[in-house]
Amino acid sequence: MKKYLIIIGLYLTSPVFGQSTAEKTLASVENVNDAAAFTTHHPQLKPEIRILTPQDTDTSLYNQLCRRKKGDVVTMEDHSYKIVEDTTQYTFEASYIYLDGSRLSRPAIDSIRTLIQKRYKAGATFETLVDEYTMDGNTQHGALRFIANMMVKEFETAVQEHANGDIFTVDVPNREWYYVVKKTANDQATRMITVLSIFTPH
DSSP: OHHHHHHHHHHHHHHHHHHHHHHHHTTTOOSHHHHHHHHHHOGGGOOEEEEEOTTOSOHHHHHHHTTSOTTOEEEETTEEEEEEEEEEEEEEEEEEEEEETTTSOHHHHHHHHHHHHHHHHTTOOHHHHHHHHOSSOOSSTTEEEEETTSSOHHHHHHHHHSOTTOEEEEEEGGGTEEEEEEEOSOOEEEEEEEEEEEEOOO
16 A cells, blocks of 8 residues: 555656756756757757747647746646747738938928828729839838838837828938838737747656
8 A cells, every 4th residue: 555655646746846857957048048058058858949929830838838927947748848038029011102212302202292192082092002103113012011120110110109091101311211101900919939948758
């Protein structure tokens, strides 16, 4: 009887021990740079840095991790995962008409932008106006999809500050870039969890 109790006790405590061991092994890893160094120095643990999102094929792992915080260690099956970064990435969508300030005067740009907005309000599609006025050769009717910190600050800030469907102008005078922009979608937020995984067989 005593023998069976010992075996049961070991069985019940083994996951806890496994988690504790993984936490100790990964204790020095606090950020992505630490994780990269860890992968170099501990190849025997088959370390891997992964970025998980809601679209990840391993949804069960993402669902487990999204309930945790940075620094937590989660053990599932034969791997342990330490969350080294937890961020939200924003994606924006807009269509634009570009006017080149090195080829047009500022009064000409203002006049063209006023005309574009009047024609849009009168029923012209923005895609048609892009094809007629844009000066950068865009072949997608000005369609643009970008993530945060990808565009110049003036353009990105203006898109963030407007609502889906808004028409507005953007100036980047130090580069002589001038725009009429239509925001074409609501901002999309994606939670991105970066983990360091190691092989921890039981």
